Amino acid sequence: MTTPTPRVIVPNTAAKGEIFQVKTIISHEMETGLRHDDQGNVIPRKIINKFVCSYNETVVFSVDLHEAISANPFFEFSLRATESGRLDFVWEEDGGAVYMLSHQFTVG
């Protein structure tokens, strides 16, 4: 089992009121839940089932994920720069694992 790699691309600064792009992707070992092991047992599903982005601890973007979405989900969305602070990104995986990234952000 290896540690997934969550990544974000987001600017470090923006003008107050400016709309900026956020891009995220996570590469992990996905299991569909439809495959069987050598003994014929179903290999448990392991997908990213939830993604949340918070801006200074307020949820600004949230997604519930199900089957038939890319193994390594990619999101691109827009936010409005209101104040300096922190963007937090959280990915939840089947089985209970949680992966996080934070990004300091300055509004000038």
Add this chain to the structure above:
Amino acid sequence: MKSWTRREFGRLTGAALLTALNQPKARGQAKARVVVIGGGIGGATVARYLAASATAIEVTLVEPRQTYATCFFSNLYLTGLRSFESLSHGYEALAKQYGIIVIHESAVAIHPAAKTVALNNGSKLSYDRLVVAPGIAFRDRAIKGYDEAAMEIMPHAWNAGQQTRLLRQQLESMEDGGLFVLVAPPNPFRCPPAPYERASLVASYFQRRKPKAKILILDAKDSFNAQDLFQDAWNRHYPGMIEWLPAQFTGGVTAIDAKTRSVITAGATFKAAVANVIPAQMAGRLAQLAGLANRSGWCPVDPVTFESALQPGVHLVGDAIIGGDMPKSAFCANSQAKACAFAIAADLTGSARFPAHLFNTCYTYLAPDDAFSNAISFKPVDGKLKSVISFVSKVEESSEVRRQAARAAEGWYDAFTHDVFG
């Protein structure tokens, strides 16, 4: 391998038939001259099949290199699984067994009106028909900073030779724990599965020698050839080692910095221990110079005769052409070359025409004992090359099926290169 043998037999039968048809007509006449520029798979095959099938045609092959190293299977050399010599093929058999005049010079210009080719040494060759098999060139300034000097630091290794040797040396001297960054090109490009086969075999090498190393693929695309097969294999063989980032995430590679071995995308900069930068491609330089390529950078051709749509009397085969459904693979080049050779023979000698049967067969390694294959047939439909029947390996195949494919690939290589170089 049985189907290969049958197909091979069919081609030989066709060749023998042509010879029989041609000989009576040729007696007492001056030989028609065909010049073939480029001794890669496409060019060498045209030369060989013309020389073997029509004694009334004098065939000259212009190729600056003394030996040709195949791009296919060069990922095996890159990762220590094959010698460079095993990829190298000379032109001696083409000259001795088939009477082809092999000239080791570069063609520098084509004069279609005068029907001559100018060589680097100042001499000129006259032709009745010309075949140009120029392969690929890299698009200028596709990636900022990626010039000739940068290629010596961050090799492309997309023409087998010194570049492949350089990348192998870099991978071997890289410290365990280093990051190998592979920049994958936009479509269309030479050998669609090859960047991902390369990542797979480098991962296999790292697993044996540098288990803490990582591979990052920065793609110019949002999806790639046989993606399901590759990603399944990466999870099975190299969990967590290979990360693939689509263009939609990075914004695409815009520049490199050779000094710091960094790859710069619209959204982020990635510093590599070893970087393999495969830039956007187009038809080889000579095709551009001679007006054989259109604005796409590739060469439009008639899908039956492979005659240029832009310059009558000039034929093109291989990676440089706009091949419709046919991928830019060596096997496609070989298949196009046979159709082209027979069409030229028919034109010059008045012999019967045969409908072209075009094929692709490729083997791709996911690990040294895990390979997948495809087999596709093509035919001209409304001026374009369309796929007719295709077989492609599936994700859930057993490891035994994949082991057999890896073994069959070795036989495929030997039979295929024998077909081209004799």
